Amino acid sequence: MLALSGFVQLILAFALAPMLLSIINRTKAAFAGRHGPPWLLPYHELWKLLHKGAVYSRTATAVFVAGPIVGLAATGLALSFIPVGGCPALVSFPGDFLLVAYLLGLARFLTVSAALDTGSSFEGMGASREVLFSTLAEPALLLSLITLAAASPGASLSAIYAGIDSAVLASGAGPALFLVMAALLVVLLSENARIPIDDPATHLELTMIHEVMVLDHGGPDLALIHYASSLKLWLFGALLVGVALPLRSGFFLLDLLGGIAGLALVAVIVGLVESVMARLRLVRVPQLLVAASVLSVVALVLVMR
């Protein structure tokens, strides 16, 4: 039964992750008074890209090709540790959240290396920004997860999230969990290159962070990158929803559907944020990320008290 739950979750994640992008775009369109793109556009884009050829720079090496592949593999693997709606994930062991953080780090390391491999000044600039901001986002993520581990009896992601229910939220640890939610939301926006940290819709290469690193990738490579980034959105969304909507009915399917509905809600919130505020000036981004770390430290102190 446990294994089945993990499998179903993982398959749904792989199938539905691009849908989150559609929800974000539809939300933004609704705010701008537009109809918005078709719901299945992200899938169509992936399909289209997979059927294209790729162009490689003469100066690029195998690192450039490895970037998207390792990026997708590592993100997909990390996803198998993530429980949605409190249902246990496919794999879990005590301390697995460290592995998840390192898998995401591995994906980033390869993406950055691939960007540097092109020798383009733009991509070098994007890589340096990405590394700086993710270095600052990582403590916030780890401290948030440690706080959750402290508030819950478990030590693996599945156990931690199974242990967080509405009772915990209503208990003394509740305020700390709200701080964790805020920190996780900032980490989600930062790691997924969303406004106010990055603007996924911009065409201005000098302002880009994440997008500029993948400018030289095309065709199937770009499809892998797009798909991996939608999986990443799902991953961080699930981490946030697990704390923000800890409704546990005890029925596996009901909890899973609740978790997925929560993910859709997260996508709507991301779309809302993008519709009502401007991007931060690049020099201000570290302040926001450090603030997220501070929030999670305070949360940890509150829980350990």
Place this chain on the structure above:
Amino acid sequence: MSQNTSIAVHNGQAFATGDWGDLDVERFRSEVLNAVVKGGRISALFAQPRGDGAFRLMAAVAQDSQSMLRVLATSVESEYPSLAPLCPQAHWFEREIWEQHGVVPAGHPWLKPVRFPRRGGAGAVAVAPPPPAVCGLADFFRMSGAEVHEVAVGPVHAGIIEPGHFRFQCQGETVYHLEISLGYQHRGVEAALAGGPNRRTIHYIETLAGDTTIGHAIAHCRAIESLSHTRVPPRAQVIRGIALELERVANHVGDLGALAGDVGFLPTMSYCGRIRGDVLNMTALLCGNRFGRGLVRPGGVAFDLDDPAVTELARRARTVAKDAAVAVNLLWNSPSVMGRFERTGTLAADICRQIGLVGVPARACGIGHDVRQDFPFGIFRFAQIPVSTCDSGDVFGRAYVRWLEVQRSLAFIIDQLKALPPGAVLQPAGPLAPASSVITLAEGWRGEICHVAATDADGRLAWYKVVDPSFHNWFGLAMALRNQQISDFPLCNKSFNLSYCGHDL
């Protein structure tokens, strides 16, 4: 005919070409420098071949306080002492003189062409060509050091915009110097205009800078009308004024939306995009073309407004004013937007004066220069629009001046539509007076447009000189970027929104 005097003329006043005078080079320099020190601004500085191997160096210095243009000329051969070291305003003009005629401004601090005309083709320069003729191939200012890096952007850009090359000297994310290399859009329009006016002339003028059709067409038609002593009917003057302000409103609203888009602020971006379309459609109601092509013609305008159209225009103007207020005020009320706009790309008023900026960037530094006020022409002699300024000199200042101008232009349009003078709208222009010159200024939406024309003995255009506001302002963008974050460049660039083809001609 060595006349050692110089004259001053009004905006659009024809004068005998001989009256340009022929000062000594030293006297010419000191007069130009004096006029600039006293608050003048070089509106045009250019050379024309005299026919005997030498060149006539001509300058028109705008003296805002007197509403007069000081007109000066001298004769030079292959070299003359540069004005630029003492008068930074002149530096771009002198680079152009070297590029077009090979006349070297000796002592120029950074002599390289501003564009790269093709040799031997249409619009070719007959005289000793100066060096590089491959676009963008020139020396660039360079910094060196362990942590210094160079970023090159363009000429092909990610967005659908015109081509231009930008070279940044950075340390980390900070820009120390930006050098802008243009010329990719050079078409040889000035050369093609010589020998006119003919059937093509007005179309060349209307496409000098496609988004400033009305502005350039007005400057040109006023030159032709002045040279042919044509009196423009009052009704046509008003329609021209309305069209000019509609062009300003459309572009400013579009720019405000684009500024919002650059900082990722979607609401204003989406609404302003639509409102700009509404304003363009108002111009289309006027003449059938959204960009005002075919409206302004020598002697007046080619399309009259009937009563239903007047009512409809006034109604739409009021709607636009209301819609734009909602969309644009969101900008000033959003802390996240103001955080990006304020103190980004700041220019000091002093720098702004030294390099001779015009239009919105100058007014955003608190310099109250506006051709409509300082050198009134057409309807603006009778109906003034208040000059919109802001003191901050940053992206916010440039955005806010645009918003003030949108409101005031719409009020002007609504006001003018209430009392449109009766009568004809076109008084065909006759032949041009021979051996005459004229300088016309107009306030396009980007700033001061200057056209200088001279006729030959047969009353054809001997030469025609165009100075688009972008020609003055590109260097201002480079200055605004000093010590800024490189990631703020697109925002600064949009806040200037200069024309590439208007510069490259």
